Amino acid sequence: MVDPTFDYQFRLILIGDSTVGKSSLLKSFAEGKFAEVSDPTVGVDFFARLVQVRDGCRVKLQLWDTAGQERFRSITKSYYRNSVGAVLAYDICNRESYEHIPEWLVEAKRHIAPHEATLLLVGCKHDLASQGYREVSLHEAQDLADYHGVPFLETSAKTGLNVEEAFTVISQNIYNKVKSGEYRVEDGWDGIKTGYFQRTGLGRPGLMEAQAHHSSCC
Ligand code: GDP
Ligand code: MG
Numbered sequence: 157m158v159d160p161t162f163d164y165q166f167r168l169i170l171i172g173d174s175t176v177g178k179s180s181l182l183k184s185f186a187e188g189k190f191a192e193v194s195d196p197t198v199g200v201d202f203f204a205r206l207v208q209v210r211d212g213c214r215v216k217l218q219l220w221d222t223a224g225q226e227r228f229r230s231i232t233k234s235y236y237r238n239s240v241g242a243v244l245a246y247d248i249c250n251r252e253s254y255e256h257i258p259e260w261l262v263e264a265k266r267h268i269a270p271h272e273a274t275l276l277l278v279g280c281k282h283d284l285a286s287q288g289y290r291e292v293s294l295h296e297a298q299d300l301a302d303y304h305g306v307p308f309l310e311t312s313a314k315t316g317l318n319v320e321e322a323f324t325v326i327s328q329n330i331y332n333k334v335k336s337g338e339y340r341v342e343d344g345w346d347g348i349k350t351g352y353f354q355r356t357g358l359g360r361p362g363l364m365e366a367q368a369h370h371s372s373c374c
Contacts, residue, residue, distance in 0.1 A: 162206055162216040162351035166330050169220045169235050171260050172245035173253040177280030180313035181245065182219050185323055190314050207324060209331045216351060217323060219243075236267030240330055240339065240347035241274035243322070246297075248279040248310060249289040254297065261304060271347055274333065275306045276326040282312040 170178045186203035202220045242264040246253040301308030311318040333339045
């Protein structure tokens, strides 16, 4: 059984053009599955999974998908407002989806404000590059990411390449800002929440496991 306890919950949103591979990336990360044919109209609102950051703290990632809202730039504003960050996704075999990234980036920053958005750029479908379908080079995307100060990875939901790494990187970056005080848990904001361990505190009697856990993190 999955242990439901966690120290923090971070809520993220996945954005980018339709068919770039957002839902597949989420499914690969949360369920370890890949479907060659995926129905864009059928999906869940969000996926959740636990990850561990470097000091051993447990973070529950709540990852919101944006099915059907890509075409009109009409993502419900509360999706942004209640997120601490966004994964900006394009398809390395679809140049247009890459060219839209700066717009998605501006949109995310604007609507996640007043909180500072923690962002990650992902180039999806890396496995298709070897078949000659690549339209965006690794270097130019890296340059764009560097220009905006955003971490970047090419991923494949099909092979699993960098799927784990992508979500680990963004989780660690958010967590670092929590630790430095840049982010605070706020009532009425779902971007960052404290979980069971943080709420119960260190010294609670009978929680040996929690205490042991806490000795190594947070
Ligand atoms: P979304 O609209 O951004 O959510 O895109 P989907 O996740 O629904 O993917 C669109 C199509 O691309 C589907 O047919 C997927 O099977 C395919 N796809 C997604 N990710 C990958 C990948 O990493 N490799 C390959 N080869 N195909 C992918
Ligand atoms: Mg989708």
